[in-house]
Amino acid sequence: MRILDRACVIVHQHITTLYPPGASLPSTKQLALAFGLPEKHVHQGLLRLDSLGEIALHTGSLPVRLRTREPHxxxxxxxxxxxxxxxxxxxxxxxxxxxxxxxxxxxxxxxxxxxxxxxxxxxxxxxxxxxxxxxxxxxxxxxxxxxxx
Structure with missing residues (x-):
């Protein structure tokens, strides 16, 4: 598995396990430091979660974990x-x-x-x-x- 794919899996598991729906997420930089991963890989993982509708990026503040059945x-x-x-x-x-x-x-x-x-x-x-x-x-x-x- 490529490092980027592995980083995306790590980000997905971390966010969906530790952050309840409606919660603000740490910044990309903070997540990268916590995982020991390159910031660009963590950002790609967050972009994938945004595309899936699990989180909302670029809302003018920190990323937010969306609630089940909540529209982006x-x-x-x-x-x-x-x-x-x-x-x-x-x-x-x-x-x-x-x-x-x-x-x-x-x-x-x-x-x-x-x-x-x-x-x-x-x-x-x-x-x-x-x-x-x-x-x-x-x-x-x-x-x-x-x-x-």
Whole structure:
């Protein structure tokens, strides 16, 4: 296992074991000193946790461990827009979401869009279909669109 991958595993285990949801985390520098790892490797581990939606980085303060089923702060605008567009019929049942366009519109990187859509899928707003009509992707479920009308 590469040192970076090992560092990411160490950071993940440490944070998910020792810090309860809602807790602020130490700085990257403090974590690097505690682990005896290069700061850049610890930072990469934190970036991976941010992409998974387990922590929130770059919120203007120290990183924060997110609560279970808590949306990432940077994803909230995208969540609201997708919900509104489903409700108003902009996104119709069976339609695959245009993830690239949504990312561009909301200033999110592709892995951040995926994080946001995973959250919407877990709450039932969207469904992920590996064999969807337009290929693998996130789709508007028919039942949700019917309930909104």
């Amino acid at each position: 702060p940077r994803d909230r605008a995208l969540h609201g827009a997708v919900r509104d567009r489903i409700r108003t019929g902009h996104f119709v049942p069976g339609q695959a979401l245009p993830t690239g366009l949504l990312g561009e519109e909301f200033g999110l990187l592709p892995h951040h869009v995926q994080r946001a859509l995973r959250f919407l899928t877990s709450e039932g707003t969207l469904r992920y279909d590996e064999y969807g009509a337009y290929g693998p992707g996130h789709y508007v479920p028919a039942a949700l669109a019917e309930a909104a009308s």
